[in-house]
Amino acid sequence: MSPSEGVDIAFPAHHYLNEGTTVRSWLLTRDHKRIGVMFLVAVILALLLGGTFALLLRFEHLTPGPTYVSAVTYNRLFTLHGVIMVWFFLIPAIPSVFGNFFIPIMIGAKDVAFPRLNLASLYIYMFGAALTTWAMIHGGADTGWTFYTPYSTTTTTTVAPMLLGIFILGFSTIVTGINFIVTIHTMRGPGLSWMRLPLFVWAIYGTSIIQVLATPVLGLVMLLVGVEHLFGFGLFDPARGGDPILFQHLFWFYSHPAVYIMILPAMGVISETVAAAARKNVFGYRAVAYSSLGIAFVGFFTWGHHMFVAGQGTFDAGAFGVLSMFVGIFTAIKVFTWVGTLYRGAIRFTTPFAYICGFLFFLVFGGMTGIAVATVSLDVHWHDTYFVVAHFHFIMVGAAMMGFLAALHYWFPKMFGRTYHEGWGLVSATLIILGFNATFIPQFLLGNMGMPRRYYDYPARFQSLHVASTAGSTLLFFGFMIIFIYLALALKYGRAAGRNPWGSRGFEWETPSPPPLHNFEKLPVFTHGPHEYQGTAEVPHAA
Amino acid sequence: MADSTAHADHGELSPARSALIYVGLLALTVATYLFSRHNLGTWSVVIALVIAIAKASLVALFFMQLWYHRGSVRLALATAVLWLFLLTFFVVADVKSRYPLTNPNTNPLWEPPAAAQGHSPPQPSPSGRP
């Protein structure tokens, strides 16, 4: 598969993984690469846990009425599935793993601006996760991950520790965001102007801005709900003149931009992998760079589209409906530039490319259904049905997850110096893409037919679609299991990858695989932008 | 190559100037208190906020040295403040444009809770009648 197949590639003698092998050297590391690897382990565990809850939910829906669990347990399951997937997997997945690992390398720096804070962000994450898991085991909340008042302030389930766990986790996000903003502003190598930055860096920069601006509002609203739950202050209680919709404003002011925290890094990954897969200069570099900032900012003007039927005022409903459409423009710009990059490129169908294909399909399909639900009159029909569930899973699992898997498969050789079995990579990508479609397309149909979300029971006429969706979810499960197996095997038995197995012109491929402790043998000087291929005829060889 | 716009310092804050700013801040504080003793209707809020913005500008520009530091740090503060307005604007626009009977102050059937020591108020009945 690689042009230098059959040639034995030397594995570097010294690199960041074997520089210091004690447990202490890992737990107290300031190396952004090791922190990235530890985050990878953590988010994979979160993915497994959240995925388990998802499977339990789907299996419960095989029959109407009780199947395996009680109604209360079902409510707890979807709450935990949401909390874990949103906060413990999707938000940190690409930034804290690949952002941490690659931002300094891509800009020619030895580390991030605040390495000790970086390590702190890992421990804060783990502490928040531990607290939430504990809350889960001790009578977990059943409010849904959205914690709407008045239920969240009056329920007897363990809401407060879960709120605290999420509040703590928010600090991990904020610290990561601050770190990346400062790193990108102040530590770019000689010759690296803003317009020569890799597009992944632009995407993480936009993401970091969102993290810094949005997460404090989440912290506040979690605090307010906890305080009201524990002390009855009545800020959201109508009996005392409070407004439950205020909660929703404060919650969604964070949570809508949060979904851009999830998707924007994935878009950055796709920008990198598309150029590498096509061996072609990026089409419309500036458009992609500016659209990353565009999404970061415009994403903040749209939160009320979650509240169209909640009772918010007509001005807000109208304004948010229109503003929500604008975000689609920036996404469309990116899709056109990616397709423009692929057009007439020298494409090799590798595992990352399979994920690119999945990503493009799911982003366009999911994005268009997003524009559909942003239309107020249509959302009245679809709100709180499986239509919305399918829409956001298309973006979060379909697109963002494909981005994560593309990143994992593209950068695995760089991070660990080994290649994985490409055949199994394609098999699992196919299983995941097919399984995903099988799981969620029935849910669009279910939602349109009127199946409400978060409902334990349903009329018998919906059963066949539910069964189809559950069947699809088992395909997803197998796809993921295969990935974990061949990647784990590759860690130990994989062939040495060499410096640049993909023949990519991204900056990170200039340094050895795995990189040395301080990222480079010699600090780079930048004389051109990333992914500058001299026409498709000349295919750079792996070194 | 670090962010070249961010560290173009233009002088710095001298003790003499900071003492002047300090006196100015105290004066504005007294002024806002004195203004508040008169009931000027909507203007009370406007004047109070204008003075607060003036004081905040002095602190941010001089005590926090934004006058002297160009570039990204100014943008950071401006963005945060703008975002505060964004949130506040849409929240207030919401209550101002809701169907009036959904808001407690315009609903003739809504009553404030009874002033009892630690008692919880009577739950509003579903029909809204007391």
Place this chain on the structure above:
Amino acid sequence: MQPEGHVQEHFANIDVQRQAARLGMWAFLGTEILLFAGLFAAYAEYRALFHEAFVLGARHLDARLATVETAVLITGSFAVVMAHHYAKTSKAGMTCLSLVVAAATGLAFLMLHGIEYWHHFEEGALPGKYYSFPEIQTAGASMFFTLYFLMTGLHSLHVMAGVGVLAWLAWRASMGAFSHGNYNVVEMGGLYWHLVDLIWIFLFPLLYLV
């Protein structure tokens, strides 16, 4: 921390390090502003809904005491500016003294605030379900005091944190840690204190004066 400016390994030079610290601190201050933003939005909403209760509530609060509190915090800000100046000109003793004065203003603020809270406890002007203040019973009265306690409470927590930071800086200054080559941390701590002052500059008129 060495007395001479110590450049950490991953930074190109001391200027980059200083700039990074400054931008990082301002990004953090941005997050603090957004933290309070939700409360300001809640205040704006409930003031729009319960205008009369808010005006009555504000009138009932002790504006004179609050004016003194404002002056106290502003004095603290001035002291911090002087501490920064003295640190930059390598005057360890004056740096330490200025920081101590600033921390003292923080403590004075908290004490004055405590007196306010005590009055409210005694008369029953408490948040939410504990509200039992007979003089103001218009619609939304308890909401005003809920917001009052939440906003000033969160602010006071930040004042406490600020006092801690200033006290730590004062101790470091007394150990001779700061000089012309190494005063960045004083500037950073100072920025945090100024933010605490900034938030109060808005809380003061909104809660006490209008």
